[in-house]
Amino acid sequence: MKTIITFGTFDVFHVGHLNILQRAKQLGGQLVVGVSSDALNIAKKGRTPVYSQSDRMGIVAGLKCVDRVFLEESLELKADYIRQFNANMLVMGDDWAGRFDSFSYLCDVVYFPRTPAISTTTIIEVVKTYK
Numbered sequence: 641m642k643t644i645i646t647f648g649t650f651d652v653f654h655v656g657h658l659n660i661l662q663r664a665k666q667l668g669g670q671l672v673v674g675v676s677s678d679a680l681n682i683a684k685k686g687r688t689p690v691y692s693q694s695d696r697m698g699i700v701a702g703l704k705c706v707d708r709v710f711l712e713e714s715l716e717l718k719a720d721y722i723r724q725f726n727a728n729m730l731v732m733g734d735d736w737a738g739r740f741d742s743f744s745y746l747c748d749v750v751y752f753p754r755t756p757a758i759s760t761t762t763i764i765e766v767v768k769t770y771k
C-alpha cells in the first residue's frame with residue numbers, strides 16, 4: 641500500500657490544516673503525519689505552541705483522513721522518518737515549495753497550494769483583539 645507522509649505543527653487547528661490533510665489522503669494509501677514537538681517549535685521558531693504537543697497529536701489522530709501520527713522531534717530527521725515509515729510520497733503546503741526537493745531520491749515530493757487567508761498566526765492576532 642502507498643504511504644503518504646506530511647509534517648506540521650497544526651497549532652490552533654484550522655480548515656487550512658484540514659484541507660491539506662484531506663488532499664494528501666485523496667492521493668490514496670495511508671496518511672502518516674509528523675506533528676512537530678513543543679521543544680522543536682521553541683528551538684526553531686521561538687514560539688511555544690498554544691496547544692500542547694499531546695493535544696495537537698490527539699486532534700490530528702482523531703481525523704478520519706489520518707491513519708497514523710508521530711512526534712517530529714527534529715527538522716533534520718525528515719529522511720529518517722521517510723525511511724522509517726516507508727513513505728512513497730512527501731506532501732507539504734507550497735509555503736515550503738522547493739525546500740524538500742532534496743528528498744526526491746527517497747520518495748515523490750509534492751507541494752499543494754496553501755488555503756488562502758487563514759493561518760494560526762492570524763487567528764491568534766484576531767482573538768487578541770476580542771474584549
Ligand code: C2G
Nearest residue numbers: 647648649650651656657660676732733754755758
Ligand atoms: N497549511 C495550508 N494552508 C494554510 C495553513 C497551513 O495548506 N492556510 C499547511 C502548511 O503548508 C503545512 C501544514 O498545513 O503543510 C501544517 O502547517 P503548519 O502547522 O504551519 O506547519 P509548519 O509549522 O509549517 O511545519 O517539518 C515541518 C514542520 O513540522 C513545520
